[in-house]
Amino acid sequence: MGTRNPVTWLGSPAFPEAARTALADTQLRRNLRNATTTIRGRRAAAVAELPDWERLRRAGEAIKDRVLAELDTHLERLEAAVTARGGVVHWARDAAEANEIVLRLVGDEREVVKVKSMATAEIGLNEALAAGGVRAVETDLAELIVQLGDDRPSHILVPAIHRNRAEIREIFRRSGLAATGDAPRELAEAARAHLREKFLSCKVAISGANFAVADTGSVVVLESEGNGRMCLTLPEKLITVMGIEKLVPTWQDLEVFLQLLPRSSTAERMNPYTSVWTGVTPGDGPAEFHLVLLDNGRTATLADPTGRQALRCIRCSACLNVCPVYERTGGKSYGSVYPGPIGAILTPQLVDDPHDAQAASLPYASSLCGACFEVCPVRIDIPEVLTHLRARVVSARGRTAESVAMAAAAWVFGDPARYERAQRLGSLARFLGRDGRISRLPGPGAVWTASRDAPVPPRESFREWWRRNRG
Amino acid sequence: MADARSEVLARVRAALRDRPTPPEVPRDYERTGDASLALLAERVAHYRAAVHEVGPDELVPLLARLLAGKRIAVPADLPWQVPGVTWLVDSPPLPVAALDGADGVLTGCAAAIAPTGTIVLDGGVGQGRRALTLLPDHHVCVVREDQVAGSVPQALARLDPSRPLTFISGPSATSDIELDRVEGVHGPRRLEVVLVRAT
Amino acid sequence: MERIALFATCLTDTLYPATARAVVRLLERLGRAVEFPLDQTCCGQMHFNTGYAAHAEGLARSFASVFAGYDAVVTPSGSCAGMAREVHPKLGAGGVPVYELSEFLVDVLGVTDVGAYFPHRVTYHPTCHSLRVLGVGDKPLALLRAVRGLELVELPLAESCCGFGGTFALKNADTSTAMLADKMRCVLDTGAEVLTSGDNSCLMHIGGGLSRLRAGVRPVHLAEILASTEEDPWAPATR
Structure with missing residues (x-):
C-alpha cells in the first residue's frame, strides 16, 4: 500500500502532449469520428422516444445522491444481504489489496475468464494476476481485441473503438484467430469459436457489476454478447469486483437505471442481456460467490462536496461520445481507463495526488462546451467539477508564471481606471497589424497566432466612444 | 492497522463529515405503459428476433412445426407436450457438452416488457436453470399475454429479486467493431418468441 | 422596464467596440434608453474557468455592485451572461438580472423583427x-x-x-x-x-x-x- 494508483498508466505524458501525438494519427481520427458520429445520432433517437427522460434523469441523480449521502449504511446492508444468501464479501482499501484478494480466491487455477469490467481494469487486475501466474482471458469482444493487440482501452463501453475492421482482423490473425473476412459478423464468429472452449472449461470467472441492490444483495450486470452470462453462470466460482459507489438502495430503484443506462450507452431500448443474481442459488450457477468492495480513491472523492457527484457515474460513456475533445484525441490521450469528460473529473480524484502532473492536466482537457452535462443520465455537472478541480490544481501548484499573470489581470480588472490604462496600452498592439490582422503575437500570444490571426485593436475602445457620444 | 472493512467504512464516514442531506427521489416518471402483444411483437422483432403470435389452441401445433425433428433441451417441468420432437430433459442436469450440442431450447418466461421488447426468465416453472437457455444456439421462448408488462417499473414490481434473473432483449449481439451491430455472438444466435393470446 | 444597462464585456469593449455600439443603436431604435456604467470591467469568467475562483469572486462582487439597481443588464455575450447568471450566485454575488442580447429582445421586449436589413x-x-x-x-x-x-x-x-x-x-x-x-x-x-x-x-x-x-x-x-x-x-x- 502507499503505491501509485494504477488508474492512470505509468509513463503517460500529460494530456496536451499525448493529444498532440493522437491528433497526428489520421486513421485514428477517422475511426473515432465515424464511431462517435454514429452513436451520437442513435442515442439522441433512443432518448427522444421517452417523454419522461428528464424526469428519469432527475430520479437517477437523486437515487445516486441518496446512496452517497448514506453510503456507510447502504454498504453494511448490502454486505448483510449478500452474506445471508451465501455470498462472501471482501473489502479492499486500494488496488493492491483488491488484487491480492482476487489472486488468493483464484487459488490453484491457472486460467480465469473475465467479463468486461471497469473496476478490474482500474486496478490493473490482469497484470497482477499474470504476475501471480494466472492468465485472465477477456471475453468481451472489444476487450479481447485490446488484449490480443497488447493495446490500451480507449473507450469505457467500446474499448477498441479506435480500431477499424481491417486492423482488428490483422490483430486476430497475429494471435492465431482465423476470421474468414473482415466483416464484423466474421470477426465476431472468430471470437466466438476462440472463446467457446474457455467458457465450457473454466472453473473461475471474474466480473464487475453495474449495480448492486443494498436491500436485497442482488448484483446486476448489463451486457450484449452473452459472454457475461457465460461467465456468471457456468464456472464453479464467481468473483465480482465492484466500486463501493455502485449501489442502489432498493430493487425498485433499478427501474430508473434499467431505462437510463441502455439508452445512454448503446442507444438501445434495452441491452440484449441483463443478469441479476443474489448470493448463491443451489443448482443454478456458481456454487461460490465472492464480492470484493473496492475503495481505491472513492472515499477521497466522496470527501469533496463538489467533486463527489462524479461518483454518480454509471459508466454509460455518453459523455465520451459527445465530447469534441474526446472525438479528436481519442481515449488513450487521457492516460487512464477512464477517458473523456468523466475521466477528466474522476481520474484526478481517484489518483488524489495534487503533485501528479499527468492527472493534474486532465481537468484542462475540455473547452467547457457542456455537451457532456447535457447527455449525462445522472446529471453530473461535469463542467462545474472541471473548473472546481482546476482550482484545486492551481492552489496545489502555488506561485507560477500563470498565477502571477492571473493575479495581475485580476488587479487590472479590479479597478476601472487601471483597466482603462491597460486598454490604451494594449491598443498599441494595433501597430503589429498588417491588412487588418495580426499574424504573429509575442509572448504567450504566439500560441494563439500559431494557427489563428489575432484581431487588430481599434483606435478607440467602446467606453471611449460612449464618453465621447453619450457621456 | 485496522482491517480493511472498518477502515473503508471509517473513511466513508469521515468523507461525509459535511452531512449532505439525502434528497427525496422524485418518482414522477412514467410507471405504466402499453402492455399489448402488438407492441411487444414489434419491439422484439426490432432486435431481429423471430416473433409468432397465436391463440391458446394454436400454441402446440406451432411449436410442433418450429421444432419438428429437432433435439431440444427443456426444463423438467415444461408445461407443454409437443409431438415429433426429441426432448433433452435437464433432469438430472445435462452436461454442458450436451447443452452445447442441442439444436435448441424451449422455455416459458416469468415476465415480458412490451415497450423494450424484453423477456425475463427467473428460473421458475418452465424456465430451468440459467445455463439451459444460454448454451443451445436457438432459444424458443413462450410468453403468455398476462405476463406482459407495459413498462420497466411494472415488470420489476412483478419480479422477485432473490431469484436469478435474466432479461433478454433479442439475440446476443455486439457493436464492438465500428459500432456496427451484429447479432449472434456467445449467447443463442437465434431467438424466437411465441406470444400466446389470452383467448 | 425602467433602467437598462449594457454590459459590454471586457473583450468587446476593448477589441470589438462596433458590437457594443450596435447594441446601443439597436436598443435605441427599439425605443429603449440604455446606460453604460463606466465602472464595469470583467465578469471574471477567464479567472473562474482557469481555476482562479478567488479572483473571480472579487470581480463578481464588483459586477454586482456596478449593476445594482438596474432592471435589466443586456450583454452581447452568451458566455459572459452565463457566467453572471449561473456562476456569480455560487460565488455569493448573484441577483443581477442579466440577459444575453437575443434573450432580451425575444423574451423581455417580445420582438423578433427588429427592422433590420442585411443583404448577405x-x-x-x-x-x-x-x-x-x-x-x-x-x-x-x-x-x-x-x-x-x-x-x-x-x-x-x-x-x-x-x-x-x-x-x-x-x-x-x-x-x-x-x-x-x-x-x-x-x-x-x-x-x-x-x-x-x-x-x-x-x-x-x-x-x-x-x-x-x-x-x-x-x-x-x-x-x-x-x-x-x-x-x-x-x-x-x-x-
Missing part, C-alpha cells in the same frame, strides 16, 4: 454557452430570419464547439486547432459570406482561423446584423 448570405454558429448554459435555443435564428435581405444558410454540425474555450485554446492548442479546423470546414461548406454568432470570443477564434486561411468569410456579431438598416447599413469596422 449568412450562417450562424450557436455558441456552446448560449446553447447549453443559457438555453437560448432558436431565438437568435428567429431574429435572423426576420432580417430583410438576409439569406440564412444552415451550418452543418452547428452545435459542435469551435474549440475556443478561453485558456483552453492556449493550454491545449493542438486540440483547439483541430476543433477549429473542423468548424472552419463546416463554415466554408455553407458558402456563406458572413459568419455570425452571439459571442465575440468564438468569433475571434473562428474568424482568426478564417483570416489565417484568407478565406474571405467575415465574422460579424449578431448585434451588428440586427443594428444594420437600409438607411444605415452595416460597414466593416475601421481599426
Whole structure:
C-alpha cells in the first residue's frame, strides 16, 4: 500500500502532449469520428422516444445522491444481504489489496475468464494476476481485441473503438484467430469459436457489476454478447469486483437505471442481456460467490462536496461520445481507463495526488462546451467539477508564471481606471497589424497566432466612444 | 492497522463529515405503459428476433412445426407436450457438452416488457436453470399475454429479486467493431418468441 | 422596464467596440434608453474557468455592485451572461438580472423583427454557452430570419464547439486547432459570406482561423446584423 494508483498508466505524458501525438494519427481520427458520429445520432433517437427522460434523469441523480449521502449504511446492508444468501464479501482499501484478494480466491487455477469490467481494469487486475501466474482471458469482444493487440482501452463501453475492421482482423490473425473476412459478423464468429472452449472449461470467472441492490444483495450486470452470462453462470466460482459507489438502495430503484443506462450507452431500448443474481442459488450457477468492495480513491472523492457527484457515474460513456475533445484525441490521450469528460473529473480524484502532473492536466482537457452535462443520465455537472478541480490544481501548484499573470489581470480588472490604462496600452498592439490582422503575437500570444490571426485593436475602445457620444 | 472493512467504512464516514442531506427521489416518471402483444411483437422483432403470435389452441401445433425433428433441451417441468420432437430433459442436469450440442431450447418466461421488447426468465416453472437457455444456439421462448408488462417499473414490481434473473432483449449481439451491430455472438444466435393470446 | 444597462464585456469593449455600439443603436431604435456604467470591467469568467475562483469572486462582487439597481443588464455575450447568471450566485454575488442580447429582445421586449436589413448570405454558429448554459435555443435564428435581405444558410454540425474555450485554446492548442479546423470546414461548406454568432470570443477564434486561411468569410456579431438598416447599413469596422 502507499503505491501509485494504477488508474492512470505509468509513463503517460500529460494530456496536451499525448493529444498532440493522437491528433497526428489520421486513421485514428477517422475511426473515432465515424464511431462517435454514429452513436451520437442513435442515442439522441433512443432518448427522444421517452417523454419522461428528464424526469428519469432527475430520479437517477437523486437515487445516486441518496446512496452517497448514506453510503456507510447502504454498504453494511448490502454486505448483510449478500452474506445471508451465501455470498462472501471482501473489502479492499486500494488496488493492491483488491488484487491480492482476487489472486488468493483464484487459488490453484491457472486460467480465469473475465467479463468486461471497469473496476478490474482500474486496478490493473490482469497484470497482477499474470504476475501471480494466472492468465485472465477477456471475453468481451472489444476487450479481447485490446488484449490480443497488447493495446490500451480507449473507450469505457467500446474499448477498441479506435480500431477499424481491417486492423482488428490483422490483430486476430497475429494471435492465431482465423476470421474468414473482415466483416464484423466474421470477426465476431472468430471470437466466438476462440472463446467457446474457455467458457465450457473454466472453473473461475471474474466480473464487475453495474449495480448492486443494498436491500436485497442482488448484483446486476448489463451486457450484449452473452459472454457475461457465460461467465456468471457456468464456472464453479464467481468473483465480482465492484466500486463501493455502485449501489442502489432498493430493487425498485433499478427501474430508473434499467431505462437510463441502455439508452445512454448503446442507444438501445434495452441491452440484449441483463443478469441479476443474489448470493448463491443451489443448482443454478456458481456454487461460490465472492464480492470484493473496492475503495481505491472513492472515499477521497466522496470527501469533496463538489467533486463527489462524479461518483454518480454509471459508466454509460455518453459523455465520451459527445465530447469534441474526446472525438479528436481519442481515449488513450487521457492516460487512464477512464477517458473523456468523466475521466477528466474522476481520474484526478481517484489518483488524489495534487503533485501528479499527468492527472493534474486532465481537468484542462475540455473547452467547457457542456455537451457532456447535457447527455449525462445522472446529471453530473461535469463542467462545474472541471473548473472546481482546476482550482484545486492551481492552489496545489502555488506561485507560477500563470498565477502571477492571473493575479495581475485580476488587479487590472479590479479597478476601472487601471483597466482603462491597460486598454490604451494594449491598443498599441494595433501597430503589429498588417491588412487588418495580426499574424504573429509575442509572448504567450504566439500560441494563439500559431494557427489563428489575432484581431487588430481599434483606435478607440467602446467606453471611449460612449464618453465621447453619450457621456 | 485496522482491517480493511472498518477502515473503508471509517473513511466513508469521515468523507461525509459535511452531512449532505439525502434528497427525496422524485418518482414522477412514467410507471405504466402499453402492455399489448402488438407492441411487444414489434419491439422484439426490432432486435431481429423471430416473433409468432397465436391463440391458446394454436400454441402446440406451432411449436410442433418450429421444432419438428429437432433435439431440444427443456426444463423438467415444461408445461407443454409437443409431438415429433426429441426432448433433452435437464433432469438430472445435462452436461454442458450436451447443452452445447442441442439444436435448441424451449422455455416459458416469468415476465415480458412490451415497450423494450424484453423477456425475463427467473428460473421458475418452465424456465430451468440459467445455463439451459444460454448454451443451445436457438432459444424458443413462450410468453403468455398476462405476463406482459407495459413498462420497466411494472415488470420489476412483478419480479422477485432473490431469484436469478435474466432479461433478454433479442439475440446476443455486439457493436464492438465500428459500432456496427451484429447479432449472434456467445449467447443463442437465434431467438424466437411465441406470444400466446389470452383467448 | 425602467433602467437598462449594457454590459459590454471586457473583450468587446476593448477589441470589438462596433458590437457594443450596435447594441446601443439597436436598443435605441427599439425605443429603449440604455446606460453604460463606466465602472464595469470583467465578469471574471477567464479567472473562474482557469481555476482562479478567488479572483473571480472579487470581480463578481464588483459586477454586482456596478449593476445594482438596474432592471435589466443586456450583454452581447452568451458566455459572459452565463457566467453572471449561473456562476456569480455560487460565488455569493448573484441577483443581477442579466440577459444575453437575443434573450432580451425575444423574451423581455417580445420582438423578433427588429427592422433590420442585411443583404448577405449568412450562417450562424450557436455558441456552446448560449446553447447549453443559457438555453437560448432558436431565438437568435428567429431574429435572423426576420432580417430583410438576409439569406440564412444552415451550418452543418452547428452545435459542435469551435474549440475556443478561453485558456483552453492556449493550454491545449493542438486540440483547439483541430476543433477549429473542423468548424472552419463546416463554415466554408455553407458558402456563406458572413459568419455570425452571439459571442465575440468564438468569433475571434473562428474568424482568426478564417483570416489565417484568407478565406474571405467575415465574422460579424449578431448585434451588428440586427443594428444594420437600409438607411444605415452595416460597414466593416475601421481599426
